[in-house]
Amino acid sequence: MTHPASPQSRVAAHLPPNEPGPHSKRLGMIAVVATFGGLLFGYDTGVVNGALKPMKEDLGLTPFTEGFVVSALVIGAAFGALIGGRLSDRFGRRHNILMLAGVFAFGTLGCVFSPTWEVLGAFRFILGIAVGGASVTVPVYLAEVAPFEKRGSLVTRNEVMIVSGQFAAFVINAIIFNVWGEHSAVWRFMLLIAVLPAFALFIGMLRMPESPRWLSSQGRDDDALAVLHQVRSPRRAEAEMAEVHQLAEEEEKAQTGGWTDLAVPWIRRLVFIGIGLGIVQQVTGINSIMYYGTQLLEDSGFSADGAIVANTLNGLFSVLGITVGIMLINRVNRRTMLLVGYGLITTFHILIGLSALLLPDGSVIKPYLILVFVVCFVFSMQGTLGPLAWLMLAEIFPLKIRSLAMGVCVFVLWMTNAGVAFGFPPVVASLGIAPTFFIFASLGVLSWIFIVRYVPETRGKTLEEFEEEYSAAYSARR
The missing domain is CATH 1.20.1250.20 (MFS general substrate transporter like domains)
Incomplete structure (x- = not known):
């Protein structure tokens, strides 16, 4: 994150x-x-x-x-x-x-x-x-x-x-x-x-050591300074400690938001966008691969031993994907990265479904083709939407309501994750691999439309600039 x-x-x-x-x-x-x-x-x-x-x-x-x-x-x-x-x-x-x-x-x-x-x-x-x-x-x-x-x-x-x-x-x-x-x-x-x-x-x-910011918030300034001396140069530790009080006062005044702030229309809209980002990240089905990848590959035609070995590629390309994503995240606009990522994700969902549907069971190439498309999906997901959804959740909310809004959105994200994790085995058992991934592809199209219509751009703006611009733009549309 x-x-x-x-x-x-x-x-x-x-x-x-x-x-x-x-x-x-x-x-x-x-x-x-x-x-x-x-x-x-x-x-x-x-x-x-x-x-x-x-x-x-x-x-x-x-x-x-x-x-x-x-x-x-x-x-x-x-x-x-x-x-x-x-x-x-x-x-x-x-x-x-x-x-x-x-x-x-x-x-x-x-x-x-x-x-x-x-x-x-x-x-x-x-x-x-x-x-x-x-x-x-x-x-x-x-x-x-x-x-x-x-x-x-x-x-x-x-x-x-x-x-x-x-x-x-x-x-x-x-x-x-x-x-x-x-x-x-x-x-x-x-x-x-x-x-x-x-x-x-x-x-x-x-x-x-304990966090120096938390120690200072508890009135333990001597302990906070001692920690800063452990992790900063001497001059920097003294200077940074002098700033802690000012920052603590600013955040104490700012982080006073609560449920009543949702009465403000543009704040309420941002919370709905944040909830939407959490949902669309999870309905890609990425965690179906993280939880059930071995079973999926075995269903596609690999032996039990072969499936568990082949599944390690999903882990490897997950690491490679997020490494690429972190390198790109401050160089490419957020919306562009989301839309390109979702385009790739949905394409590979369709290709997985078509491979499972059109190639006969027992085909030598079928399990390997599905593996290639699954690995490409994992790489595309972790290189774009994976880290980016967390970043945007941290960027779009005003400071005074950020903790509350993040808590709500992360809770919905995890519960959506749970829904997909719970539903994947019975859906695959009853419908098969192809229809399951066609469902993911359909959800991908809806998610792409959601991003186009609702998700704002945040790259290159301070949190304060984004808050001011978004609230003004929302008011102008009303």
């Missing part, structure tokens, strides 16, 4: 340069440890991909209960995202990440030893709370610890770690399945691996 400029950018010009020194190494270590939260996010959402087949056989899952087990984590993530920000505001970013590491470990072990699909679903929900909490806490912690010059690069590391965690899950699943695939409980070993980064996150965060 990329965070745009904030009030810090208005005082950045007054700060001395942050010269390199021992503090640079300390900051790098903080980023490595904290982004283990993103790695866990990715691994726990991706590990079910290769684990589903042996899990179905061991626990007797039907398409309905399979969708329940997968979507339970995503529903938990929706609620974790809602409460995670509040907990980190109250108890501190570091404290919240430590707690989440414990929940990650507890939820993982509960899943590993689950005797039935009902128990597994319950622990997947608990694991989802940790995933959702990490999705809102880790980026905020990185943004508040990092100097403004490095904030973008450090925060986007978390997004890279998320897709890297999914890729790691696909690779580890392939290795474990090909070595111990004959054992009915092999899926439990796949899930168990997630305990290792959870322990690493907990142990590592014990040695990491």
